[in-house]
Amino acid sequence: MRRPLPRTLRGQLTAGLVGLLAVACLAVGITTALALRGFLMGRLDQQLTASGGRFAASLEHEAKPDSDNHPDTRGQAELTMGARLLDATVTQAAVVDDAADRPLDLTAEDRRALAAVPADDEQGHSIALSSLGAYRVTAVHGDDGDVLVTGLPLHPVEETVHRLEAVEAVVFGAALLATGTAGALWVRMSLRPLRRVTAQAAGVAxxxxxxxxxxxxxxxxxxxxxxxxxxxxxxxxxxxxxxxxxxxxxxxxxxxxxxxxxxxxxxxxxxxxxxxxxxxxxxxxxxxxxxxxxxxxxxxxxxxxxxxxxxxxxxxxxxxxxxxPLEHRTVDLTLLILDTADDARAAGPTHRWALDLPEEPVTVPGDAHRLQQALGNLLANARTHTPPGTQVTIALSPEPDCVRVSVTDNGPGIPEEIGPEVFGRFVRADHARSRSSGSTGLGLAIVHAVVTAHGGTVDVTSRPGRTVFRLTLPG
Ligand SMILES: Nc1ncnc2c1ncn2[C@@H]1O[C@H](COP(=O)(O)OP(=O)(O)OP(=O)(O)O)[C@@H](O)[C@H]1O
Ligand SMILES: [Mg+2]
Missing domain, CATH: 1.10.287.130 (Signal transduction histidine kinase, dimerisation/phosphotransfer (DHp) domain)
Structure with missing residues (x-):
């Protein structure tokens, strides 16, 4: 899974800072490792050139211990390798081991590698010997028409370079960590004014x-x-x-x-x-x-x-x-509903009116006249916007800190085109018909305004066959 980039400016700036520093560290690391390796190789080549095949030449004389002209083969560094080749064939090969020559067992591959080293080349060559590992070698023409190969091990060079790489990894890692932490703090501080601007804009929004x-x-x-x-x-x-x-x-x-x-x-x-x-x-x-x-x-x-x-x-x-301000008296909602329902029954005898009231009278603080008007508007709607025979139920239920009143009818429902605007002013369906029936579209706006002025809420859910208006009044 791809890790997403940080989204905040702070995260992006910190990540960018650390990323750039990481790239710089990598470049410095690679350059210094290459430079060090080049330097150490150069020194190895110088050493090899200076030795000039003396060790390899000495092998021949050791093979013939009675020779008068015994050159000085000692004094060679540990693990110096020497080989003598006649007609591109290795005749002797040894390595300085504990200040003594140790003959070398060479595989065919080793022999081919030694034979391939070009003679009298200032530049050293890197080869791999099966028993000794990586070596830097040079070859010179000997006095007897032979080729003398001298080699020094490469592993000290590799070790030094690896040590440098390890030290650099630790130092660069620490630098990246410090930059990440300090950078995050610094970016955070620099962006503080921007946070104020953002908070202000969000607050206004x-x-x-x-x-x-x-x-x-x-x-x-x-x-x-x-x-x-x-x-x-x-x-x-x-x-x-x-x-x-x-x-x-x-x-x-x-x-x-x-x-x-x-x-x-x-x-x-x-x-x-x-x-x-x-x-x-x-x-x-x-x-x-x-x-x-x-x-x-x-x-x-x-x-x-x-x-x-x-x-x-x-x-x-x-x-x-x-x-x-409205009147603020104790209103007996049960009585108010009974009265309003009586009026509605008288005005709409063809509708079926039902009440669902609790035994105990329910009261709310408010303006009885306005509340009656609001409820009257809901009942008038249930009567005028539904066909005869429609069942209308008025329910009252007291809750711990509020009172709910609902008016439910099983008429055709509020036309879809009115939608959520139903509590708006002069909002009504089918203008021509409504106007002829004396409808103005203010009834529900008044319900909303009266209920809101009482600190309550009103909402409606409607579909064909079931329309429910719910009033919630603080108790
Ligand atoms: N119970 C209902 N069933 C179906 N439609 C309804 C119901 N109640 C309201 N409506 C729709 O909502 C519209 C807005 O109602 P509102 O009471 O605000 O205005 P009105 O009844 O048209 O006019 P008035 O100002 O005389 O009350 C109505 O025109 C009607 O289309
Ligand atoms: Mg109305």
Missing amino acids: RLPLASGDVAMPDPLPDTDPRTEVGQVGSALNHMLGHVENALTRRQASEERLRHFAADASHELRTPVANIRGHAELALRHDGPLSGEVRHALDRISAESRRMTSLVDDLLLLARLDAGR
């Missing part, structure tokens, strides 16, 4: 900017334009400034709009009530009224009634939006 009254965090202190982090910090501060400005303006404009809606609906109440009053007065007029006029007055009266309720709904929403 978590703010509920859509909900109006938001306290912006203090500006960042890292704004030095000479550093990259400072530039980011300063840009973030600027951006936050703009956001704060925009939020303040939006809040002010929302406030104005709320006031306007509240004022407009308040102002509309009286003229609408007057229109309705006059229409009803005209309808009660004793004199003869043509059918057409009566119909027109009926329409005026009905539409002004609808407008009154619309204006009341708008005013209530505007007041709840403005955070107007």
